[in-house]
Amino acid sequence: MSESAFTDPLHQESGPSTRWTTVNTAEALPGVPTPLCWTLWNHQLERAMRGAFSDMGCLKPSEVLVPERIDDRYSAIFFGRFTANIDRMRGLGDLMPGTSADAIEEQILGGVASGAESHPTRRRYPMVAARMPVQAVRIPKVLAARRAEIDGWWRATVAPGAMPDGRAARARFKQAAAYYEWVMRPHAVATMLAQALYEQLTKLAAAAGQAGVETRLTTGYGQMEETALMVDLWAVSRGRLTLERFLAAHGYHGPAEGEISSRSWREDPSPLEALLATYRTMDDSAAPTAVETQRVAEREAASAELLARLPAARRPGAKVLLAAAKRHIPLREVGKAAFLQALDGARAAARVLGEELAAAGTIGDPDDVCYLTVDEIFGCLPADAKEVVAFRRGKREEYLGLRLPDTWTGVATPTKIEASDAAAAGEEITGLAVSPGVVEGRARVVLDAACSELEPGEVLVCETTDPSWASLFLVASALVIDIGGALSHGAIVARELGVPCVINTRVGTRRLRTGDLLRVDGNSGVVTMLEAGG
Numbered sequence: 238m239s240e241s242a243f244t245d246p247l248h249q250e251s252g253p254s255t256r257w258t259t260v261n262t263a264e265a266l267p268g269v270p271t272p273l274c275w276t277l278w279n280h281q282l283e284r285a286m287r288g289a290f291s292d293m294g295c296l297k298p299s300e301v302l303v304p305e306r307i308d309d310r311y312s313a314i315f316f317g318r319f320t321a322n323i324d325r326m327r328g329l330g331d332l333m334p335g336t337s338a339d340a341i342e343e344q345i346l347g348g349v350a351s352g353a354e355s356h357p358t359r360r361r362y363p364m365v366a367a368r369m370p371v372q373a374v375r376i377p378k379v380l381a382a383r384r385a386e387i388d389g390w391w392r393a394t395v396a397p398g399a400m401p402d403g404r405a406a407r408a409r410f411k412q413a414a415a416y417y418e419w420v421m422r423p424h425a426v427a428t429m430l431a432q433a434l435y436e437q438l439t440k441l442a443a444a445a446g447q448a449g450v451e452t453r454l455t456t457g458y459g460q461m462e463e464t465a466l467m468v469d470l471w472a473v474s475r476g477r478l479t480l481e482r483f484l485a486a487h488g489y490h491g492p493a494e495g496e497i498s499s500r501s502w503r504e505d506p507s508p509l510e511a512l513l514a515t516y517r518t519m520d521d522s523a524a525p526t527a528v529e530t531q532r533v534a535e536r537e538a539a540s541a542e543l544l545a546r547l548p549a550a551r552r553p554g555a556k557v558l559l560a561a562a563k564r565h566i567p568l569r570e571v572g573k574a575a576f577l578q579a580l581d582g583a584r585a586a587a588r589v590l591g592e593e594l595a596a597a598g599t600i601g602d603p604d605d606v607c608y609l610t611v612d613e614i615f616g617c618l619p620a621d622a623k624e625v626v627a628f629r630r631g632k633r634e635e636y637l638g639l640r641l642p643d644t645w646t647g648v649a650t651p652t653k654i655e656a657s658d659a660a661a662a663g664e665e666i667t668g669l670a671v672s673p674g675v676v677e678g679r680a681r682v683v684l685d686a687a688c689s690e691l692e693p694g695e696v697l698v699c700e701t702t703d704p705s706w707a708s709l710f711l712v713a714s715a716l717v718i719d720i721g722g723a724l725s726h727g728a729i730v731a732r733e734l735g736v737p738c739v740i741n742t743r744v745g746t747r748r749l750r751t752g753d754l755l756r757v758d759g760n761s762g763v764v765t766m767l768e769a770g771g
Contacts, residue, residue, distance in 0.1 A: 243628045246272040246610050247317040247636060253647040255308040256323040257315070260345060260643050261741075263720045264701045269317035269636045271498045271607035272629055273614070277583060279314070281418040286311050289425035292372055294364030295332045316651045317636030321345070323644065327353070332361045335433075344432070344722075350644070373561070376427050380568055383420045384575040390416065391489060391578040395503060395585050406589035407615065413583035414611070417576050424572025431569050431724055434562045441555055445546040449760060450539055452673050452723075454559065455566055456732035457536035459529070462570040463707035463730045466490070467525040470509070470708055474516035480506060489581035490705040492687035497584040498607040502705070508687040512708055519693055523711060528734050535735070569724060573704065590614060600626055608633075643743075657747035660766040666742050666749070668717075670762035671728035674737035676715040679770065680753040682746055683709070696755050700746050702727040710734050715757035717745045717764050731759075739764050 247269065251257065266278060280303045290296040307313050311325045323342060330341035338355040342348075390412065393399060400406045438451045466487050472478035488503025502509055521527070540559055544552050591603030599622050600606060608626040609618070619625045639651040660666065681695040686706045691697055697713035699706070701720040707730050710716065716738040718727045723740075731738035737759030745764065749755070752770020 243625055245629065245632050246276055247314055247629075247632060249307045249313045249315060251313065251315065251648055252306075252308040256350070256644065256646050257313070257320045257649065258323050258345060258644045259318050259320050259641050261720060261722060261725075262312070262319045262321050264703075264725055266319040266495050267701050267703075267720075268493065268496070269633055270314075270319070270496055271633065272610050273587060273607045274495075274497045275314055275319075276611040277414055277417070277497065277580075278319075281414055282312060282421060283310055285418045285421035286425055288422040289429070290329060292368065292422070292426055293333075293429070294366070294368035295329055295361055315649050316639055316641060317633060318641050320641075327355070331355060331357045332365070334359075334362050334365055344436075372426050373430060373565070376423055376430065377564060377568060379423045380420070380427060380571045380575070383423065384571050387416050387420060387575045387578050391582050392485070394582040395488070400586060400589045403590055403593040406586040406593070410583050410586035410590070410611075411615070413579050413586060416579040416582070420572055420575040420579065424569075424576060427565060427568040427572055428724070431562075431566045434558065434565055435724055437558055438562055441547075441558060442543065444551075445543050447543060447546060449670065449673075450543060452671060452732060452759075453535055453539035454543065455536075455562060455729075456672075456735070457529070457532035457534070458563055458567045458733065459533070461567045461729070461733060462574045463704050463726075464525055464529060464733050466704065467708055467711055467734075470513070471516060471524055471526075471711075474513045480509070480513075483509075489578045490703075492685060492705055494577055494703050494705050495580065497580055497587055498604065499584075501581050501584060503581075508689075508705075509708070512689075512712075515691070515693065515712055519712070523693075525711060525734070528711075532733055532735055566724065566729070569729065570704075570726070573726065577704065594618075594622075599623075605630075657744065659750050659769065660748040660753070662766060662768055664748075664766050666717075666745055666764045666766070668739040668742035668745070668762050668764070669721075669723060669728075670759055671721075671723045671725075671740050672716070672731035672736060672738035672759045674715070674735070674759045675756065676737050676759075677754065677756045677767070678714045680717075680749050680751055680755050681713075682749060682751045684746065696757055698745050698749050701725075702730075710736055715755075715759065716740075717742060717749070717755070717757060719743055719745050 283303045284301060287296055287301045291298050291301050304310055311322050313320050326341050327338035330336050330338035339349045394409050400409055438454055442448055442450045469478055469483050473480055473483050484503050489501055491501035493499040544555055547555055587606050591606035594600045594606055595603045601623055605626045608629040638654055640654045641649050641651050678694055678696045680698050681691045682698045683689045689709055691709055691712050693712050694714045696715045698717045710730055716731050716736055718740040719742055721727050721740040728740050737757050739757055739762050750770055753766055754768040756765040756767055
């Protein structure tokens with residue numbers, strides 16, 4: 238059968254005038270997903286995002302659906318890369334008070350394209366004004382309740398014997414997809430509230446003559462999801478907690494955990510065992526609980542100084558803003574933990590389905606199930622499943638070797654990934670300053686957290702991070718991350734641990750080499766290559 242007869246779930250078709258971007262989408266779903274993973278994310282994510290916009294009053298409830306046209310959706314996939322629709326996001330800015338289409342594009346891309354059009358309207362302002370305060374009040378309880386329910390479901394789903402056959406696995410997979418969408422909706426609301434609060438703190442700091450202090454105002458929030466993970470892992474390294482109990486609580490994490498074909502820690506704990514060996518060489522002063530106490534003191538001191546610098550009339554409002562930030566910014570990690578548990582439940586179900594289909598001879602290997610789609614495993618499997626799997630595996634390999642531009646209009650023109658020139662001594666690589674401090678150290682470029690050889694005191698240089706990377710942050714002296722923003726996972730956790738971080742460098746992993754001596758300035762967002770590695 239010819240290749241043209243097979244569908245390619247990892248590439249959709251855009252109209253000629255729609256603007257798209259891959260900037261920051263790689264943090265949510267890095268690399269090239271498998272077809273099963275993407276079709277689990279695709280429609281569920283679109284409905285969840287639209288549901289969040291409806292909850293905030295921007296969209297009507299009738300608009301919470303998956304549009305037929307790709308150009309009308311908020312996200313899509315092209316050449317295997319998760320992509321955001323700039324035009325649709327700008328449209329939200331036109332509807333929301335306190336922002337604009339240009340401001341939304343500025344937040345996403347760091348600038349506004351020449352000739353970009355805005356169509357502001359106030360028709361949704363009354364609904365936004367009515368719903369946003371309600372969301373701000375209710376979202377912490379909503380996320381806590383959903384996190385608790387999904388945690389219980391996940392523990393039951395991955396328990397031995399929970400899925401004795403394909404029928405039970407399909408039922409669990411369907412539940413996983415529903416839970417993913419169920420928690421992603423309030424997670425999206427919490428993320429947008431946190432972003433708005435961070436921006437207001439940034440403006441407040443500038444007004445007080447303390448530009449940049451927002452990175453000290455948004456730390457020391459106590460045990461967040463990832464710091465709790467590190468506290469427990471540190472306890473394992475000190476013999477106070479067994480690895481088995483750690484995995485019972487945190488085993489849904491693992492390398493590339495947004496991709497369901499990857500192996501989570503509960504399936505393969507070997508990356509943890511290597512990291513525990515490193516933790517055992519470290520002094521107790523590096524313990525996450527000790528660091529956490531320092532961060533709380535730093536936030537309180539920065540808050541007190543900010544308030545002292547503001548006019549008396551502005552201090553009550555500033556206190557409300559600081560309290561709201563403390564309440565809402567950590568919620569980003571609560572929602573993320575919950576949807577990652579849902580994905581791990583889907584991963585566990587996919588393993589059972591893969592074994593069943595391979596035993597029946599439908600596919601050649603259990604892992605081949607990840608090259609089928611959600612509709613296929615719940616509907617009619619391809620008659621030529623092995624050929625379909627081989628075709629899709631080949632397309633994914635092809636896409637892994639391609640790079641898309643940061644932004645484009647219409648149909649993207651991919652290029653082959655080629656090695657970049659190494660940075661020269663004295664060269665500066667710039668990004669966003671998201672966690673303060675200045676450190677000099679040797680670089681360790683890590684592309685896979687499961688294969689890290691990071692040594693204490695080295696500068697971790699990576700493309701993006703998910704919660705499974707947090708355990709490396711205790712070892713690193715500083716972080717240099719290609720992709721992300723001030724409220725990205727890596728930035729939030731870096732601030733909690735007091736690790737200087739420059740994020741959104743775009744080219745750090747391509748220009749820097751393991752062994753390079755770097756100066757990482759988390760105050761200015763500049764990484765300087767001081768000396769090439771030997």
